[in-house]
Protein backbone atom coordinates (compact mmCIF):
# COMPACT_ATOMS: atom_id res chain seq x y z
CA UNK A 1 0.00 0.00 0.00
CA UNK A 2 1.04 3.61 -0.48
CA UNK A 3 2.62 5.05 2.68
CA UNK A 4 3.10 8.55 1.27
CA UNK A 5 3.80 10.73 -1.76
CA UNK A 6 6.01 13.79 -1.98
CA UNK A 7 6.74 16.37 -4.61
CA UNK A 8 9.09 19.33 -4.87
CA UNK A 9 10.01 22.05 -7.33
CA UNK A 10 13.36 23.78 -6.96
CA UNK A 11 14.46 27.05 -8.57
CA UNK A 12 17.91 26.36 -10.02
CA UNK A 13 18.77 30.07 -9.67
CA UNK A 14 18.30 29.84 -5.90
CA UNK A 15 20.72 26.90 -5.78
CA UNK A 16 23.18 28.97 -7.82
CA UNK A 17 22.77 31.89 -5.38
CA UNK A 18 23.44 29.59 -2.38
CA UNK A 19 26.52 28.19 -4.11
CA UNK A 20 27.78 31.70 -4.83
CA UNK A 21 27.16 32.75 -1.22
CA UNK A 22 28.44 29.66 0.61
CA UNK A 23 30.60 27.87 -2.00
CA UNK A 24 31.32 24.18 -1.58
CA UNK A 25 30.06 24.32 2.05
CA UNK A 26 26.51 24.42 0.66
CA UNK A 27 27.05 21.33 -1.54
CA UNK A 28 28.65 19.51 1.41
CA UNK A 29 25.55 20.17 3.52
CA UNK A 30 23.18 18.74 0.88
CA UNK A 31 25.16 15.91 -0.72
CA UNK A 32 26.36 12.54 0.61
CA UNK A 33 30.03 11.71 0.12
CA UNK A 34 29.31 9.73 -3.07
CA UNK A 35 27.09 12.51 -4.45
CA UNK A 36 29.69 15.12 -3.60
CA UNK A 37 32.29 13.23 -5.66
CA UNK A 38 29.88 13.13 -8.64
CA UNK A 39 29.05 16.83 -8.20
CA UNK A 40 32.75 17.76 -8.12
CA UNK A 41 33.44 15.69 -11.23
CA UNK A 42 30.55 17.22 -13.16
CA UNK A 43 31.26 20.77 -11.95
CA UNK A 44 34.87 20.50 -13.05
CA UNK A 45 33.90 19.31 -16.52
CA UNK A 46 30.99 21.68 -17.02
CA UNK A 47 29.79 24.03 -14.25
CA UNK A 48 26.20 24.00 -15.44
CA UNK A 49 25.96 20.19 -15.20
CA UNK A 50 27.20 20.36 -11.63
CA UNK A 51 24.59 22.99 -10.78
CA UNK A 52 21.77 20.92 -12.32
CA UNK A 53 22.96 17.81 -10.52
CA UNK A 54 22.86 19.66 -7.19
CA UNK A 55 19.40 21.13 -7.93
CA UNK A 56 17.89 17.76 -8.85
CA UNK A 57 19.38 16.15 -5.69
CA UNK A 58 17.96 19.01 -3.62
CA UNK A 59 14.45 18.57 -5.03
CA UNK A 60 14.58 14.75 -4.81
CA UNK A 61 15.56 14.84 -1.14
CA UNK A 62 12.78 17.31 -0.34
CA UNK A 63 10.25 15.15 -2.23
CA UNK A 64 11.42 12.06 -0.31
CA UNK A 65 11.22 13.95 3.03
CA UNK A 66 7.57 14.74 2.27
CA UNK A 67 6.76 11.20 1.09
CA UNK A 68 7.92 9.78 4.44
CA UNK A 69 5.99 12.49 6.28
CA UNK A 70 8.94 13.85 8.26
CA UNK A 71 10.03 16.82 6.20
CA UNK A 72 13.57 17.80 7.11
CA UNK A 73 13.34 16.62 10.70
CA UNK A 74 15.37 13.82 12.28
CA UNK A 75 16.07 11.08 11.45
CA UNK A 76 15.72 12.63 7.96
CA UNK A 77 18.76 14.67 6.97
CA UNK A 78 20.03 15.77 3.57
CA UNK A 79 23.16 13.64 3.68
CA UNK A 80 21.47 10.45 4.91
CA UNK A 81 19.31 10.40 1.77
CA UNK A 82 21.43 9.68 -1.27
CA UNK A 83 20.17 9.70 -4.84
CA UNK A 84 22.05 7.26 -7.06
CA UNK A 85 21.33 5.96 -10.55
CA UNK A 86 20.86 2.49 -11.96
CA UNK A 87 22.89 1.62 -15.08
CA UNK A 88 19.72 2.47 -17.06
CA UNK A 89 19.77 6.03 -15.62
CA UNK A 90 16.75 5.53 -13.36
CA UNK A 91 17.24 7.28 -9.99
CA UNK A 92 17.25 5.21 -6.81
CA UNK A 93 17.31 6.24 -3.18
CA UNK A 94 20.03 4.86 -0.93
CA UNK A 95 19.60 5.62 2.77
CA UNK A 96 22.25 5.83 5.45
CA UNK A 97 22.51 5.65 9.22
CA UNK A 98 19.48 6.25 11.43
CA UNK A 99 17.28 7.11 8.47
CA UNK A 100 18.05 3.73 6.86
CA UNK A 101 17.05 2.01 10.13
CA UNK A 102 13.88 4.10 10.54
CA UNK A 103 12.84 3.30 6.95
CA UNK A 104 13.62 -0.43 7.18
CA UNK A 105 11.80 -0.81 10.53
CA UNK A 106 8.61 0.34 8.85
CA UNK A 107 9.07 -1.99 5.87
CA UNK A 108 9.13 0.88 3.38
CA UNK A 109 10.39 1.18 -0.18
CA UNK A 110 10.69 4.32 -2.32
CA UNK A 111 10.22 5.19 -5.98
CA UNK A 112 11.60 8.43 -7.37
CA UNK A 113 11.38 10.45 -10.56
CA UNK A 114 13.30 13.68 -11.21
CA UNK A 115 13.34 16.20 -14.04
CA UNK A 116 14.81 19.59 -14.83
CA UNK A 117 14.35 22.27 -17.45
CA UNK A 118 16.19 25.61 -17.68
CA UNK A 119 15.39 27.30 -14.35
CA UNK A 120 13.63 24.50 -12.45
CA UNK A 121 14.27 21.02 -11.11
CA UNK A 122 11.34 18.91 -9.90
CA UNK A 123 10.89 15.53 -8.24
CA UNK A 124 8.12 13.13 -7.38
CA UNK A 125 8.49 10.38 -4.82
CA UNK A 126 6.18 7.50 -3.85
CA UNK A 127 6.85 5.49 -0.70
CA UNK A 128 5.25 2.06 -0.35
CA UNK A 129 4.73 -0.07 2.72
Ligand SMILES: CC(C)(COP(=O)(O)OP(=O)(O)OC[C@H]1O[C@@H](n2cnc3c(N)ncnc32)[C@H](O)[C@@H]1OP(=O)(O)O)[C@@H](O)C(=O)NCCC(=O)NCCS
Pocket residue numbers: 008009062065066067068069070071072073
Ligand atom coordinates in the same frame (compact mmCIF):
# COMPACT_ATOMS: atom_id res chain seq x y z
C1 LIG B 1 8.67 19.62 4.07
C2 LIG B 1 9.71 20.75 3.98
C3 LIG B 1 11.09 20.14 3.75
C4 LIG B 1 9.32 21.62 2.77
O1 LIG B 1 9.83 22.90 2.89
P1 LIG B 1 9.89 24.08 1.76
O2 LIG B 1 10.84 23.71 0.71
O3 LIG B 1 10.14 25.30 2.54
O4 LIG B 1 8.44 24.21 1.16
P2 LIG B 1 7.69 23.55 -0.11
O5 LIG B 1 6.95 24.62 -0.77
O6 LIG B 1 8.61 22.71 -0.94
O7 LIG B 1 6.67 22.55 0.60
C5 LIG B 1 5.77 23.01 1.54
C6 LIG B 1 4.69 21.96 1.68
O8 LIG B 1 5.26 20.74 2.18
C7 LIG B 1 4.23 20.03 2.87
N1 LIG B 1 4.78 19.53 4.14
C8 LIG B 1 5.20 20.23 5.22
N2 LIG B 1 5.60 19.42 6.19
C9 LIG B 1 5.46 18.16 5.71
C10 LIG B 1 5.68 16.88 6.25
N3 LIG B 1 6.15 16.70 7.49
N4 LIG B 1 5.40 15.81 5.48
C11 LIG B 1 4.91 15.94 4.25
N5 LIG B 1 4.67 17.14 3.68
C12 LIG B 1 4.95 18.23 4.41
C13 LIG B 1 3.08 20.99 3.13
O9 LIG B 1 2.03 20.65 2.26
C14 LIG B 1 3.68 22.34 2.74
O10 LIG B 1 2.73 23.21 2.15
P3 LIG B 1 1.87 24.19 3.11
O11 LIG B 1 2.90 24.95 3.91
O12 LIG B 1 1.14 25.03 2.14
O13 LIG B 1 1.03 23.31 3.95
C15 LIG B 1 9.74 21.58 5.28
O14 LIG B 1 8.54 22.32 5.40
C16 LIG B 1 9.90 20.75 6.55
O15 LIG B 1 10.96 20.24 6.83
N6 LIG B 1 8.80 20.59 7.28
C17 LIG B 1 8.71 19.71 8.45
C18 LIG B 1 9.40 20.22 9.67
C19 LIG B 1 8.95 21.56 10.14
O16 LIG B 1 9.76 22.44 10.19
N7 LIG B 1 7.69 21.74 10.48
C20 LIG B 1 7.21 22.99 11.00
C21 LIG B 1 6.26 22.67 12.12
S1 LIG B 1 5.85 24.14 12.99
